[in-house]
Ligand SMILES: Nc1nc2c(c(=O)[nH]1)N[C@H]1C(S)=C(S)[C@@H](COP(=O)(O)OP(=O)(O)OC[C@H]3O[C@@H](n4cnc5c(N)ncnc54)[C@H](O)[C@@H]3O)O[C@H]1N2
């Protein structure tokens with residue numbers, strides 16, 4: 001069987017993902033649905049922000065040269081949401097609220113606390129006397145410094161400034177900024193629809209009765225949960241426990257790729273007499289199977305598989321959006337699905353997700369993928385298989401790496417209590433206490 005390095009297989013998976021990313025395309029979503037999506041374009045500020053010079057305080061807008069003791073006639077109110085009709089006449093003041101537009105002719109805002117006017121809901125006074133100008137707000141001549149408590153137009157960002165880069169995931173704070181600039185819609189990368197298929201005649205869904213030799217199926221729920229946690233997918237069908245027969249596996253693959261852009265399969269990819277997943281998928285154009293020099297996660301398959309055209313799928317009349325809305329009956333002519341065939345051992349499936357699926361889902365959005373890495377010394381020594389990159393399940397504690405359990409790919413409870421994977425390079429067969437290990441912090445660690 002072909003044996004490739006971890007880096008070589010990752011490169012293959014990322015290349016396949018980049019090809020599918022181009023076909024997935026983009027869509028426009030309302031700002032209220034944009035959180036967590038990946039921007040398809042650079043987004044620049046269409047206007048200056050703040051949109052206009054406005055007051056930072058409830059108080060009085062005044063012209064230049066006001067000093068402690070100045071008394072000024074008050075010509076009116078400027079509540080937030082309104083603008084004075086014309087400039088502020090010289091030698092006058094206008095009562096102004098936080099966020100209200102500072103009129104032409106005003107040089108500064110005097111907070112109400114610095115005046116003889118009571119704070120709060122009081123009638124508009126005829127005059128205001130400035131009682132206090134703290135030293136830090138005075139010009140050398142003692143007058144109130146120009147610009148005091150005025151938020152200038154464009155102070156935050158000028159029109160044309162970059163707010164979001166193409167391929168950047170939109171945070172809640174981005175959403176707030178885009179709303180501040182009146183942007184009601186965002187062009188985002190279309191999220192792939194993801195399906196999961198677990199194969200194995202020994203598997204029964206949790207909650208079902210179990211015959212001798214059977215086990216409860218757990219990979220499909222785990223893989224669907226890991227995928228959901230990335231925020232990079234639309235949840236699609238999850239099929240737990242398809243029997244190891246060519247017809248059952250082939251039927252499930254056709255059905256699921258008909259409804260998904262990405263299919264994760266688990267099981268049936270090693271050397272067993274009943275490993276039908278590999279046998280069936282190997283016959284599809286575009287699928288590669290081989291052994292990756294890593295443990296767990298050695299046996300892997302990956303490819304872009306042409307999707308069987310479902311009966312009755314129509315061509316879109318306007319020639320647009322060949323992907324439709326991800327529902328039944330979309331036009332699948334020429335469409336391909338990314339199939340990642342993961343090993344069935346539960347720890348192997350989980351490690352394969354971290355090693356290949358997580359970066360693939362980022363690449364499907366054209367998003368740069370960054371792991372949370374730490375380099376820490378091993379607390380204890382342990383062995384590692386020669387020629388394989390080992391992903392040890394560990395806990396990071398007191399700036400050291402503590403291994404959990406052994407290397408067995410069936411140790412699911414240890415997997416669940418891990419908060420990181422420690423990588424032992426292929427050429428290292430023994431880790432000594434104090435040896436530095438690169439660790440990937442697990443995204444959904446408890
Ligand atoms: N002769 C060889 N045997 C094996 C090799 C090999 O190179 N030569 N590789 C081993 C490695 S490494 C792995 S990993 C596994 C991968 O096997 P498969 O992907 O074919 O997986 P299965 O045989 O179907 O299952 C392996 C194991 O995991 C359990 N399993 C499978 N699916 C699920 C599921 N959805 N939920 C819970 N548990 C599952 C299954 O019962 C088996 O115990 O092959 C080694 N063998």
Ligand code: MOO
Nearest residue numbers: 296297298348409
């Ligand atoms: O490589 Mo398998 O994935 O050890 O357990």
